[in-house]
Amino acid sequence: MKIIETSELVKDYNGLKAVDHVSVDVSGGEIFGLLGPNGAGKTTLLSMLVTMRRPTSGSASVNGFDISSEPGKVRKSIGVVFQDPSLDEELTAYENLELHAAMYGEKEDLNKRIGEVVSLVGLEDRLHGIVKTFSGGMRRRLEIARGLLHRPAVLFLDEPTLGLDPQTRAAIWEYIRKLKKEYGMTIVMTTHYMEEADHICDRVAIIDHGKIIALDTPVKLKDSLGGDTITVETPKAKQLAAELEKEGVAECSRHDGKVTFCVKAGEKRIPEVVGLAKDKHIGVISVVLHKPTLDDVFLHYTGKTIREENGTARDSIRMRRRAMHR
Amino acid sequence: MNHEISAVIAIWKREIIRFFRAKSRVIGTLGFPFFFLAVLGTGLNSVMDIPGTNYLDFMTPGILAMVLMFGSVFSGVIVIMDRQFGFLKETLVAPVNRASIVIGKSLGGATTAMFQGVLMLAVASLLGANISLESMPVLLVLMMLVSSAFVSLGTAIASLMEDMHGFQLVMNFLVMPMFFLSGALFPLEHAPEILRLVSYADPLTYAVEAFRFTISGSSQLPIAASLGVICAFLGASTFAAAYTFSRIEE
Numbered sequence: 098m099k100i101i102e103t104s105e106l107v108k109d110y111n112g113l114k115a116v117d118h119v120s121v122d123v124s125g126g127e128i129f130g131l132l133g134p135n136g137a138g139k140t141t142l143l144s145m146l147v148t149m150r151r152p153t154s155g156s157a158s159v160n161g162f163d164i165s166s167e168p169g170k171v172r173k174s175i176g177v178v179f180q181d182p183s184l185d186e187e188l189t190a191y192e193n194l195e196l197h198a199a200m201y202g203e204k205e206d207l208n209k210r211i212g213e214v215v216s217l218v219g220l221e222d223r224l225h226g227i228v229k230t231f232s233g234g235m236r237r238r239l240e241i242a243r244g245l246l247h248r249p250a251v252l253f254l255d256e257p258t259l260g261l262d263p264q265t266r267a268a269i270w271e272y273i274r275k276l277k278k279e280y281g282m283t284i285v286m287t288t289h290y291m292e293e294a295d296h297i298c299d300r301v302a303i304i305d306h307g308k309i310i311a312l313d314t315p316v317k318l319k320d321s322l323g324g325d326t327i328t329v330e331t332p333k334a335k336q337l338a339a340e341l342e343k344e345g346v347a348e349c350s351r352h353d354g355k356v357t358f359c360v361k362a363g364e365k366r367i368p369e370v371v372g373l374a375k376d377k378h379i380g381v382i383s384v385v386l387h388k389p390t391l392d393d394v395f396l397h398y399t400g401k402t403i404r405e406e407n408g409t410a411r412d413s414i415r416m417r418r419r420a421m422h423r
Numbered sequence: 424m425n426h427e428i429s430a431v432i433a434i435w436k437r438e439i440i441r442f443f444r445a446k447s448r449v450i451g452t453l454g455f456p457f458f459f460l461a462v463l464g465t466g467l468n469s470v471m472d473i474p475g476t477n478y479l480d481f482m483t484p485g486i487l488a489m490v491l492m493f494g495s496v497f498s499g500v501i502v503i504m505d506r507q508f509g510f511l512k513e514t515l516v517a518p519v520n521r522a523s524i525v526i527g528k529s530l531g532g533a534t535t536a537m538f539q540g541v542l543m544l545a546v547a548s549l550l551g552a553n554i555s556l557e558s559m560p561v562l563l564v565l566m567m568l569v570s571s572a573f574v575s576l577g578t579a580i581a582s583l584m585e586d587m588h589g590f591q592l593v594m595n596f597l598v599m600p601m602f603f604l605s606g607a608l609f610p611l612e613h614a615p616e617i618l619r620l621v622s623y624a625d626p627l628t629y630a631v632e633a634f635r636f637t638i639s640g641s642s643q644l645p646i647a648a649s650l651g652v653i654c655a656f657l658g659a660s661t662f663a664a665a666y667t668f669s670r671i672e673e
Binding site: 149169175181183185197199204 | 425429434437440444510515517
């Protein structure tokens with residue numbers, strides 16, 4: 098069952114296409130990731146799906162409701178956790194949740210449900226603490242709890258672990274997995290952390306300059322690059338390459354006494370390579386195995402890494418934003 | 424519909440909780456009017472010659488209007504802070520009519536402004552101003568109308584602003600002139616023609632006049648005219664707030 102469908106969705110900011118003809122489907126019950134550098138258009142795409150921004154052209158539906166003509170029904174169907182905090186800091190956690198429930202028309206068993214969502218994110222004992230006193234991780238957890246309070250069909254998370262320490266990040270990943278497992282909830286999240294997309298998403302759409310450039314499961318995306326690479330450092334690089342060629346292992350590249358091979362299931366091939374070198378009396382100084390990451394996938398499709406994109410793209414989108422608001 | 428009402432009540436409650444939680448704000452809002460009443464009201468009492476009354480009694484309705492306007496406009500302007508601290512987004516994606524949010528804010532802001540107004544009246548009567556208790560019920564209704572209108576005005580302005588930088592501009596070029604032109608501090612009938620004409624374009628003038636009529640039983644403008652302008656202003660500002668607020672995209 099398709100719970101989100103978009104068709105040729107476009108968001109144009111004065112000639113700059115932040116989202117450029119995006120057509121994508123999300124199935125019910127999956128964790129769907131939008132991976133890309135800052136400024137790639139992830140958040141803009143998300144904000145159209147959550148009815149915060151109106152598309153320039155194209156259409157989309159969430160939970161069967163059109164985002165342009167039935168925004169109210171879309172809003173009832175979704176929970177949103179924004180990239181930037183959106184809690185009222187002067188209120189307690191409980192008051193924030195209570196206010197949310199009132200705006201979503203949820204009155205039945207309110208206390209029981211609040212208890213449920215806060216225990217899911219482990220905030221029971223801080224329920225009556227004022228949000229101002231909460232750490233970044235606690236706020237994010239409270240926001241997730243709030244997003245779940247009205248039992249949405251889809252939960253949208255925009256960079257859910259941005260700015261959090263590794264421990265808190267792992268805890269948030271745990272909650273996200275739990276939501277899928279225990280409630281069968283559909284989760285759409287944006288991230289620019291490739292390991293995050295890799296770890297928890299069932300399918301990942303890689304997005305750059307407003308376009309989806311690749312979409313599949315993380316495993317298939319990485320496999321599409323042709324497997325792992327083994328780099329062997331040896332004084333006799335040329336000879337080793339020739340010997341391995343005979344065994345049917347293709348050489349990828351060779352420089353500075355290092356030779357790189359492209360293989361499938363690299364960890365299983367290392368003993369083979371080392372054994373062969375020993376048999377042929379070729380000295381081996383070091384062996385490095387590299388398994389492709391989603392960053393390599395991004396590099397493959399765009400010719401640049403997500404990491405090197407980040408600094409500049411963030412600055413330029415900020416400047417664009419400022420220019421827009423003037 | 425039912426759920427829209429519960430949203431209005433929830434937003435109203437939020438404003439109240441926030442107001443009373445910031446204790447310094449409660450005290451701070453009283454400092455300014457107290458200064459006006461205690462220093463100007465008593466200090467100028469001997470030099471200001473106002474027929475039929477003394478200066479403290481004359482300025483009490485004016486300071487009441489000032490307290491309500493400052494408090495209310497500020498409540499409305501909090502929309503910018505909500506935007507800066509992110510809470511605005513939460514209200515923007517909620518499945519609730521934006522008008523309900525605006526109404527909830529207006530009522531909440533008006534309630535806290537009225538609380539400040541009542542405290543200020545208590546201070547004024549301690550300083551010796553004549554305020555009869557019989558006038559209070561009518562006065563409270565008027566205060567509610569005036570406050571709601573100014574919260575909406577603040578909300579409308581804030582919806583059009585991007586950040587807090589514009590706030591000072593609003594204070595200097597809108598709120599302060601409205602206060603000084605309203606006839607809160609001096610009788611308009613003796614003012615130069617041009618000043619008087621500008622004052623008639625100031626909605627706060629009618630609030631001051633209506634308060635003055637309710638508290639002392641006499642005013643320069645007929646009460647019906649004041650009331651009419653207040654209601655028209657309330658309608659217009661509420662509409663403006665609902666319209667501008669519903670157009671916020673982010």
